[in-house]
Amino acid sequence: MNVSLCLRTALAAVAFSGIRAPASAAEPRIQRDLPYASPANAAQSLDVYAPAGGDHHPVVVWIHGGGWAHGDKSDLQAGVHDPVNRKSAAFVGKGFVFAAINYRLFPSATVRQMAGDVARAIHWLHDHAAEYGGDPDTIFVLGHSAGSHLAALVCTDSAYLADEGLSLRLIKGCVPVDGDMFYAPLRIATEVNVHEATSDRLKFPDDASQKEYSAVMHVAAGKGIPPFLLLHVADHPETGTWLQTHIFAEVLRESHVPVEVVACAGKDHHTLNSDLGLAGDPPTEAVFAFLDRQIKTLRTGSP
Amino acid sequence: MKAALLLVLGCFALAAARAEPNLFPDVAYAQPRNEAQTLDIYAPDTGSHHPVVFWIHGGGWMRGDKADLQQGSDDKINRKPQAFTARGFVLVSINYRMIPTVTIMQMTGDVAKAIAWVHAHIQQYGGDPNSIFVMGHSAGAQLAALVCTDRGFLVAEGLDLKDVKGCVPVDGDTYYPELQLDLEPTIASANAQLLDFPDLIAQKSLSSVLHIFKGKPIPPFLILHVADHPETHTEMQSLILAEALREANIPVKVVACPGKTHDTLNADIGLNGDLATQSIFAFLAKQLKPGAR
Numbered sequence: 017m018n019v020s021l022c023l024r025t026a027l028a029a030v031a032f033s034g035i036r037a038p039a040s041a042a043e044p045r046i047q048r049d050l051p052y053a054s055p056a057n058a059a060q061s062l063d064v065y066a067p068a069g070g071d072h073h074p075v076v077v078w079i080h081g082g083g084w085a086h087g088d089k090s091d092l093q094a095g096v097h098d099p100v101n102r103k104s105a106a107f108v109g110k111g112f113v114f115a116a117i118n119y120r121l122f123p124s125a126t127v128r129q130m131a132g133d134v135a136r137a138i139h140w141l142h143d144h145a146a147e148y149g150g151d152p153d154t155i156f157v158l159g160h161s162a163g164s165h166l167a168a169l170v171c172t173d174s175a176y177l178a179d180e181g182l183s184l185r186l187i188k189g190c191v192p193v194d195g196d197m198f199y200a201p202l203r204i205a206t207e208v209n210v211h212e213a214t215s216d217r218l219k220f221p222d223d224a225s226q227k228e229y230s231a232v233m234h235v236a237a238g239k240g241i242p243p244f245l246l247l248h249v250a251d252h253p254e255t256g257t258w259l260q261t262h263i264f265a266e267v268l269r270e271s272h273v274p275v276e277v278v279a280c281a282g283k284d285h286h287t288l289n290s291d292l293g294l295a296g297d298p299p300t301e302a303v304f305a306f307l308d309r310q311i312k313t314l315r316t317g318s319p
Numbered sequence: 320m321k322a323a324l325l326l327v328l329g330c331f332a333l334a335a336a337r338a339e340p341n342l343f344p345d346v347a348y349a350q351p352r353n354e355a356q357t358l359d360i361y362a363p364d365t366g367s368h369h370p371v372v373f374w375i376h377g378g379g380w381m382r383g384d385k386a387d388l389q390q391g392s393d394d395k396i397n398r399k400p401q402a403f404t405a406r407g408f409v410l411v412s413i414n415y416r417m418i419p420t421v422t423i424m425q426m427t428g429d430v431a432k433a434i435a436w437v438h439a440h441i442q443q444y445g446g447d448p449n450s451i452f453v454m455g456h457s458a459g460a461q462l463a464a465l466v467c468t469d470r471g472f473l474v475a476e477g478l479d480l481k482d483v484k485g486c487v488p489v490d491g492d493t494y495y496p497e498l499q500l501d502l503e504p505t506i507a508s509a510n511a512q513l514l515d516f517p518d519l520i521a522q523k524s525l526s527s528v529l530h531i532f533k534g535k536p537i538p539p540f541l542i543l544h545v546a547d548h549p550e551t552h553t554e555m556q557s558l559i560l561a562e563a564l565r566e567a568n569i570p571v572k573v574v575a576c577p578g579k580t581h582d583t584l585n586a587d588i589g590l591n592g593d594l595a596t597q598s599i600f601a602f603l604a605k606q607l608k609p610g611a612r
Contacts, residue, residue: 201497205529206563221518233501259562266555267502 021225044108047148052117052132052140059124062117062137063089065104066148074154074188074311075145076107077138078116081161081289084127089116092293106293108306110255113150116290119166122219127229131169132157135176151199154314156189156307157242158285160289164192168264172241189310193247193302194288196256198264199233200226203256215270235267243274245306249288250279257285278302339364340404343444348413348436349429355420358413358433359385361400362444364578370450370484370607371441372403374412375430377457377585380423380515385412389586402589406600411437415462423462423515423525428475430466434483435476452485452603453538456585460491464527464560468537481536485606489543489597490553490584494560495528499552531563539570541602543595545584546575553581574598 044065053060067073080087092103107114119125119133136138138155145152159167170176177183197203199221207213220226227233233242248261262275267273280288280299291297324427328539340361349356363369376383388399415429430453438448455463467473473479493499496516503509516522523529531537544557557573564571576584576595587593 107547199498199501200529201501202495205523205526206566208533208566210324227501232498254566254611259559262558263498263555266552270502270550281364 021090021287023032034238044104044114045148046104050140050144052137054082059118059149060121060133060136061089062115062140063104064148065108065114065116066150067108067111067113069149070111070148071146072151072154073111073113073149074156074307075113075115075141075150075152076307077134077136077141077155077157078103078114079119079157079159079166080116081163082121082161083215084130084165085122085215087121087162089118092116096122099319102290102293104293105109106295106300110307112147112307113145127166127169127219127225131166131173131229132179134166134170135180135182138170138177138186139180139182142182154188154311155186155187155190156310157187158191158193158303159195160193160292161195161285162197165197165229165231168192168195168198168244169229169234171244172231172234172239173228174234174239180256183240184242187242189243189307190244191245191306192261192264193292193299194249194255194257194285195246195264196260197229198231198260200230203260206256232264232267235264235271235273237271240269241268241271241273243306243310244268244276245279245303246277247288247302248277249283249285250281252284255285276306334585340400340410341444342399342400345377346436348433355414355416356429356432357385358411358436360444361404361412362446363404363407363409365445366407367442367445368447368450369407369409369445370452370603371409371411371437371446371448372503372603373434373437373451373453374399374410375415375453375455375459375462376412377455377459378417380426380458381418383417385414385460388412390569394421398586398589400595408603409441409444411441411446418514423521425470427462427472427525428463429470430462431476431478434466434473435478438478440480449482450484450607451482452487452606453483454487454488454489454599455491456609457491457581458493460528461493461496461525464488464491464494464540465525465530467540468527468530468535469524470530477538480538483538485538485541485602487541487543488557488560489588489595490545490551490581491560492551492553492556493525494556495526497522497526498559501554502552528560528563529565535566535567537564537567537569539606540564540572542571542573542599543576543584543598544573545579545581546577548580551581572598572602 047064049061051061078093104114117137119130142152157167174184204216246261248257265275265277292300343360345357356505374385389397400410413433415426441448453463471482500512542557544553561571561573
């Protein structure tokens with residue numbers, strides 16, 4: 017019996033004891049600050065929220081936003097009035113293993129290094145998901161704002177996962193939430209806010225990097241790009257997220273990648289994110305419906 | 320009552336049939352006189368101060384002619400001149416120099432020169448120099464949008480953006496050519512486009528999208544595109560242009576035209592009951608209403 021099997025048995029025992037105690041049955045098992053790179057460091061660590069029991073739960077990787085320079089994996093209830101950790105609780109409640117990741121931020125890292133960190137975290141989860149009751153082969157990648165940009169990039173530019181010895185086909189679905197940088201050259205050329213334009217140019221400094229970091233530029237048929245669900249705010253065209261989402265969706269469609277777009281009414285860039293996980297919230301329902309559909313397709317072999 | 324109505328309709332039909340536009344062909348707008356820098360004027364046979372529709376043909380910046388006003392239609396009626404003059408517009412259809420003789424930058428200069436000629440002379444043909452609308456199809460749509468957003472071209476001719484009262488680009492795919500080039504599916508088609516937009520500086524300077532700013536006197540826009548052919552990218556490019564205009568508070572309307580191809584959307588302009596045609600005349604009427612900007 018090897019060590020990993022031993023660990024798995026021990027964890028299963030913990031899970032079992034969890035199930036036996038009704039009061040805590042719904043309490044997710046939480047493991048914080050797991051390093052996914054060595055040497056261990058806070059910027060390259062992740063938190064796992066797992067259902068108390070069971071195994072082969074699909075895995076959701078969550079990439080926080082914050083303009084590539086701010087934010088933390090613990091920002092799962094930002095901007096709401098109650099302190100409930102909505103996202104992790106909602107996903108675990110629906111039977112997902114939820115992994116919120118940190119990644120190195122600007123100015124310590126370039127966008128390429130950030131996307132590399134995301135791929136590395138996915139690699140770590142592929143290797144370790146089973147220890148938390150997750151299915152290592154059913155991984156979904158979700159993110160908000162800058163995190164949605166990184167999610168889309170890692171799920172279209174195969175180089176990041178390839179560097180980890182993985183393929184795009186490992187990812188079973190991608191959900192970028194209100195991103196404005198799927199085609200960076202346009203976004204940066206038309207940014208009217210001087211402060212934001214300057215800030216974006218620091219991270220996307222020249223034409224070559226703007227194209228390299230554009231998911232739109234990496235979309236092609238037959239690459240194994242996963243199905244996409246794209247969410248954007250319906251009422252704020254000035255953010256540029258609907259235009260960028262439309263461009264990205266159109267390019268995916270042309271390459272025959274399944275894609276759905278949901279324009280979310282009554283939300284701003286922050287509440288669309290912070291409300292994700294709220295019962296009765298239409299974007300939340302759209303996300304779970306998308307995930308369920310992909311999982312059903314995987315299990316039955318047909319859409 | 321019915322008879323009276325028939326009588327009215329009959330008179331109307333008679334009047335319409337009688338109103339053959341006056342054609343003034345091959346008028347030079349540049350010196351020395353040359354075929355590539357001429358325009359045709361179609362004017363109503365009576366009246367003065369008619370608003371002016373300035374038409375720029377398409378053809379990939381390499382082909383096409385000012386006389387192409389009925390291409391692709393099933394009958395041989397010269398639709399655009401009839402339709403516009405019957406509604407009281409002077410229609411001016413221009414030639415411009417093309418690739419490989421000139422660059423798109425120079426072509427846009429030709430367009431501005433022709434607008435300046437119209438501004439200076441159209442009164443003699445019954446037109447109102449202060450009511451000029453610029454329209455074009457395909458490559459002509461790109462040129463129309465560029466001359467109406469980058470003020471350098473009109474300023475070089477002694478005019479400014481405010482001298483154009485409205486712009487109607489029809490099914491263009493290069494308001495932001497960089498994206499169009501990035502999405503070209505084959506090296507051959509990308510190379511073909513690179514003849515027109517050779518480098519990044521050209522791509523950026525020829526992007527109408529990148530010349531739009533708040534406070535610039537850019538005229539209102541009506542943008543038409545085919546509804547059923549996203550693979551042409553004219554819808555995406557139209558939405559990008561519209562979004563840039565909207566952010567700069569320029570009045571803009573986008574009409575997606577169902578049941579049309581890139582060619583029939585153009586060829587059918589002028590046809591009764593055609594959505595694109597109705598949208599154009601509604602847009603023109605709105606801009607011409609007293610009190611409009």
